[in-house]
Amino acid sequence: MKRWSVLLGCFIGMGVATPALLLQPMGLFVKPVTAEFGWSRTAFSVILSGAALVNALILPLAGYLVDRFGARRVAAVGTTLGCASYAALSLAHSYGGFFALIALAVITGNLASYPAFMGLAQRWFDKRLGLALAITSTGIAVGVGGFSYLLTDSIARYGWRSAFQIAGATALVVGLANLVVLVRDNPGPIPEDERRDRAIDVAQDGHSLAEALRTRDFWLFAVSSLLVILAVVGTNFNLPALLSDRGATASRIASVVAIGSAGSLFGRLVTGVMLDRLPALVVAAIFFGGQAIGLLLLLGDARWALAAAFLLGLVQGAEIDFLGFVIARRFGRVAYARIFGTCFAITLIGAVLGPLVMASIYDRTGSYDLGLMLFPLLPIMALGLLWFARMSAEGAEGSADANG
Numbered sequence: 001m002k003r004w005s006v007l008l009g010c011f012i013g014m015g016v017a018t019p020a021l022l023l024q025p026m027g028l029f030v031k032p033v034t035a036e037f038g039w040s041r042t043a044f045s046v047i048l049s050g051a052a053l054v055n056a057l058i059l060p061l062a063g064y065l066v067d068r069f070g071a072r073r074v075a076a077v078g079t080t081l082g083c084a085s086y087a088a089l090s091l092a093h094s095y096g097g098f099f100a101l102i103a104l105a106v107i108t109g110n111l112a113s114y115p116a117f118m119g120l121a122q123r124w125f126d127k128r129l130g131l132a133l134a135i136t137s138t139g140i141a142v143g144v145g146g147f148s149y150l151l152t153d154s155i156a157r158y159g160w161r162s163a164f165q166i167a168g169a170t171a172l173v174v175g176l177a178n179l180v181v182l183v184r185d186n187p188g189p190i191p192e193d194e195r196r197d198r199a200i201d202v203a204q205d206g207h208s209l210a211e212a213l214r215t216r217d218f219w220l221f222a223v224s225s226l227l228v229i230l231a232v233v234g235t236n237f238n239l240p241a242l243l244s245d246r247g248a249t250a251s252r253i254a255s256v257v258a259i260g261s262a263g264s265l266f267g268r269l270v271t272g273v274m275l276d277r278l279p280a281l282v283v284a285a286i287f288f289g290g291q292a293i294g295l296l297l298l299l300g301d302a303r304w305a306l307a308a309a310f311l312l313g314l315v316q317g318a319e320i321d322f323l324g325f326v327i328a329r330r331f332g333r334v335a336y337a338r339i340f341g342t343c344f345a346i347t348l349i350g351a352v353l354g355p356l357v358m359a360s361i362y363d364r365t366g367s368y369d370l371g372l373m374l375f376p377l378l379p380i381m382a383l384g385l386l387w388f389a390r391m392s393a394e395g396a397e398g399s400a401d402a403n404g
Helices: 003-017 018-023 024-035 041-069 071-092 096-111 114-124 129-158 161-183 208-213 216-246 250-275 280-297 303-329 336-347 349-367 369-374 377-387 389-396 395-401
Strands: none
Touching: 003 018, 003 114, 003 129, 003 161, 018 024, 018 041, 018 071, 018 096, 018 129, 018 161, 018 377, 024 041, 024 129, 024 161, 024 216, 024 250, 041 071, 041 096, 041 114, 041 216, 041 336, 071 096, 071 114, 071 161, 096 114, 114 129, 114 303, 114 336, 129 161, 129 250, 129 303, 208 336, 216 250, 216 280, 216 303, 216 336, 216 349, 216 369, 216 377, 250 280, 250 303, 280 303, 280 377, 303 336, 336 349, 349 369
């Protein structure tokens, strides 16, 4: 039963991690921060794109530290420093200062993020790996939903500076308590009940990072995820501003963001179950198709915003589970945190470009419509790339020779 309490700890840890606390809900700060400082939306998007770039650069290092020192110890440092840096955003009084504090929060906070908790989950689970990764990453969706309401209310009541302090303090208390009570490393073998073959300890098998980088599959996974994330992050980041431009109230916007988080929650859980039972390409086709439909719905009347947000949330939740699953199945567990962190870092180039591209389209055309017409092509392209990696994703040994 110990592995299930650790899995609960992974879930809670991801709920107060940097993506839930900072990167995804940051769109709620667009209007109040730009109004105070007089920045354009593109200028604000540059900060978030820069933060996403920093995020991408730090993930491989975070993965190395997790593999080297253990998830619990690294996450403790990341939770403390990341939450403190996030709260310090309330002290920003310049463009450079705001960017520097966000970069610091991302660098330190990512020590207690995907590499730590996804890596920890796959050290305890194998037979139900998809479900374990799904439950772990579901914490992000719950955290985004909770922090979105907390931040919306705090901004309305006390202003954006106090909102950073309130959310940062909340995440710090919850995160540290979780590490003390629930999170535990597993330096030994995977529990026998979780082994697909009880005679084989899969925790001792796998590729090194260098070996993974030399395969075709690694790059197909990375570029496919990049395209999906570019479209969904670029849209979701600008969604509060898009809805506000169409006359939506603050409560309506918060509801749409929360529905997107509910979609992400549902997508993560369902994806985990599906990945344990269905071919990975079939799972990807279902969710990537939903993403394209969601983007097109936003071209219509504002009444479709809830449905669109739900569909976009679905794929944002599914994508991380999918990537974590195929990385584990294809490349094994020995260097999982490093391989996953590196692959995920490459995909986050999409998170760097997406908000900037969409905001630039708005600044040039006065509307987000052009982006909403072009972005549906990206998940279709991503699915096409995965077609060539399908056999490798389902069997590492069978694809190793083919991919070199």
